[in-house]
Amino acid sequence: MGKNSIGSTITYFFLGEYFSDALRTTITVVLPIILFFYLGNPDAAKGIGVGALLISLTDLPDNRLNKLKTAVWSISVFFLTTLVVSSVLDRVYLTAIVVVLAAFSFSMFAVYGQKLALIGTMALIVCTFTMGLHPARPLYFSTCILIGGVWYYVISLIQTLLRPYRSLHHAIFECLMSSAEFLHIKAKNYDVTVPLDLQQKAAIKLHIKVNQKHELIRNLLLTDKYAMNPDNPKGQLLLERARLLIDLYEQLNAVHYDYGLVRKTLNEGTSLQLIATLIEILARELEQLGRHVRSAKAYKGELATNVAYHQNRVLLQEELERLNETQRLIVLKVMANMNDIVRIIEMIRGNERVPEKEQQELSGTIAYPLFITGDRFSVKEHLSLKSPIFRFSLRLAICFLFGFLLTWQLEPSKYSYWLFLTLVIVARPKFSITWKRNLQRLKGSMGGVVIGLVMVYLIKSPAVLLSFSVIFLLGFYAFNRLNYTISVLFITPAVILTLGSYQGHFDHIVHDRVMFTLLGCVIAIFATYLFPVWDSRQLKTKIADAAKASIHYLEVAIQNRSERDENQSRMARKNANLSLSALSEAIESARQEPLQKSIDFKGLYDVQAIIYQVNAIITSIYLSLNHKAEQTDPFLVKQIINNLGNEAILKNDAAPHIDAMGVKDEDHSTRQKLAHIAALSLDFKRFSAGFWG
Structure with missing residues (x-):
């Protein structure tokens, strides 16, 4: 990364949503x-202050209506929680019963989706803070918490009303930057000095990241009634940008070759180097576009007049004359793919819209609510040990009960609530996430303690120490959504300096911070073995789900373009991507689990890579303008479905061998791609055989 790139990254961080939100939140709290x-x-x-501080952590990027709903839920739950807990604090055993029940109940909020799950988590943190502050006047303190919550959300909602699409612009920016990063990875596939297996892993990680950005954009945009109003020009522009973003990524992913064969075929000459250079130029243009896309104004960009791009393109066209027919076919396909990418970039850059007739057809056929990821709303279905949410809720309640039993045996401390705070933050349903959170919190806390002690040793003025605590609070908010370790590194000295300046006894505060954080982390780790949620036991299901989603996507893609149902097609594409992401996350989680030594991770990564390649080739069929259903070989399709579905194949159904790169006539491109998928599906069946049990 060059100096200019580092400088730009720092500049856009301070001018971006994370830092500006952190600054606004810090001012609102302080x-x-x-x-x-x-x-x-x-x-x-x-x-x-505590009310504003804690309720700010429920405020995720969202549209106006959803933010208002979150505000109402958060303020109501916080007030009632504070009132109930503060009213029973004088009765030790009753407090334990109430807080343990709260741990179970608030954890069950996850049944209602991610937003209410976060509100439930923060309500538990409200419980811990209330125990720590031990207010003498419960109603008065609860009213102050209420006022703090209302004050924070009034400021937040005013900002949202003034700049309603700010979070959406930022999500589009992040999506474009991730897509540019993905394109940089693609360019290295044509660099013979870079191992392909490393490239494959990096591409899959970025594939997951980009799909997460797509999901965020869908949820921000498609749930916003104001933006989706056809009479709202800004909303329609953003809808068009979102659609183009997804189309752009599909073009980036659509032409997937056997890159080992491509490297071997184009080994002589300058074709590989020229292709890599052109893709790198496109990636840089995407980065520049990302930095300007937050504006609703058209952006001229550099691509149309980029001398280097056109010079390299001319050189590649000249190189075509020296290639044989097989080599020329590969290069022409890559160039056609780059042309499509350039076209979409220019449409996003110039705020261009699809033709009005096509837009009306799309508006009439696409049922946008179908593409919003739904939440689960049936508590009854989750009142069973089969439910991961119920198992985790029960486990956390037991952790809290054990925490009370432990603190009663220790010397009384006003900071014992840090044990419960640590439990709420690091205890997660899955072992891998709990382990990761433990390490992050321990590293951040220990580093923060060192920083706090150095500050106390060097600075004696309480006013200066409190000023630094505000700066550390700003750092906490700035990195809270980016890097949990760094956010803890900031909040720990903020707490030490604030409490120490207000109450004194810095040594006692540091001692208790370290001790109760360690105890909370140890309890959380050991508790994962109680009603565990193991991803390693879900791998078979995740593989099957990803394969089924790919089969369904293939069945949709091979239909004639005129006969496809737009909703079904787009949903099949989305589900294929999300199923692969779910499998990838399960594999990474399983790597952290105690049973990891008994798992064939090489085979898992091979299965993951094959599904990724299969989906990419299916996308190229789906996007092909020349595709016709008549080109589809039913024997090849049946072989693919049988292999991906792990079914036996009859000898008379075996598909003939076809050279996936050797078909010359473009009319046969669908058959060529199906042959490539069929070969991959055989590998899938071989590598996945050990996971079916």
């Missing part, structure tokens, strides 16, 4: 604390 301390009301300062 302002009432300063005001009420100045007015001589420290109880109100603490209550309103």
Whole structure:
């Protein structure tokens, strides 16, 4: 990464959504604390400050209506939770019963989806803070928490009303930057010095990342009634950009070759180098487009006048004259794919729209609500040990119960609530995530303690220490959604400096912070063996789901373009991508589990890579303008379905061997691609055989 690139990254971080949100949140939290301390009301300062601090963590990127719903839920749950817990604090055993029940109940909020799951988690943290602060006036403190929550969300909603599409613009920016990174990886496939297996793994990781960005854009845009209104020009522009983004990524992913064969075929001459150079130029143009796409204005860009791009393209065209027919076919296909990418980039860059007739057809056929990832709403279905949500809720409740039993045996401390706070934060349903969170929290906490101690040793002024705690709070918010370790590294000294300046006894604060954090982490890790959720036991199901999604995608792709149902086609494509992402996440989680030594990860990665390649080739069939259903060889399709479905193949159904790169006539491109998929599907059956049991 060059100096300019590093400088641009730093600049866009400070001008981007993460830092600006962090600055706004920090001011919103600190302002009432300063005001009420100045007015001589420290109880109100603490209550309103804590209310604003904790409720800010429920405020994820979203549209206006969803933010308002989140605000109402968060404020109501926080107020009631604070009131109930603070009212029973004088009765130790009743407090334990209430908080343990709260741990179970709030964890079950996950049944209702990600947003309410987060509200439930933060409500549990409200419980821990209430225990730590031990307010003398429950109703007064609960009202302060309520005021802090209302104050924070009023500011947040005002910002959303003034800039309703800010989060969506940022999501599009991140998606374009991830797509550019993916294109850089694609370019290295034509570099003979780079091992292909490493490239494959990197491409799959980025594939998952880009699909996560697509999901965020869908949920931000398609759930926004104002943006989806046909009479809203800005909303329609963003809808068009989102559609083009997904089309762009499909073009980036569509032409997937046997790159080993491509390298061997084009080994002589400059074709490989020229193709790699052209793809790198396109990747850089995507990065430039990403940095300007937050604006609704058209962006001229550099591609249309990029001398280097056109010079290399001319050189590649000249190189075509020296190639044989097989080599020329490969290069022409790559050039056609790059032409499609350039066309979509220019449409995004110029805020161009699809032709009005085509847009009306799309608007009339696409049922956008179908593409929003739904949440589960049936609690009854999850009141069973078969449910991962129920198992985790029960486990966390038991952890809290054990935490109370443990703290009762230790010397009384006003900071014992940090044990429960650690449990809420690091205990996750899956072992792998719990382990990762433990390491992140321990590294961040230990590093933060060192920073805090150095600050206390060097600075004696409480005012200066408190000023630094505000800066550390800003750092916490800036990195909270980016890097949990760094966010903990910031919040730990913020807590030490604030509590130490207000209450004194820095040594006691540091001792308790370290001790209760370690205890919480140890309990959380050992508790994962209680009602565990192992991804290693889900691998068979994940492989089957990914294969089924690919089969369905293939069945849709081989239909005539005129006969395809637009909703069914797009959903099949989306489900194929999401199923592969789910499999990839399960594999990475299984690598962290105790049973990892008994798992054939090489075989798993081979299966993952094959499904990725299969989906990419299916996409090229789906996007091909020359595809006709008559070109489809039923024997090849049956072989693919049998192999991916892990079914036996009859000898008389075996498909003839076809050279996947050797078909010369473009009319036979579908048959060529199906032959390539058939070969991959045989490898899939071989590598996946050991996972079916």
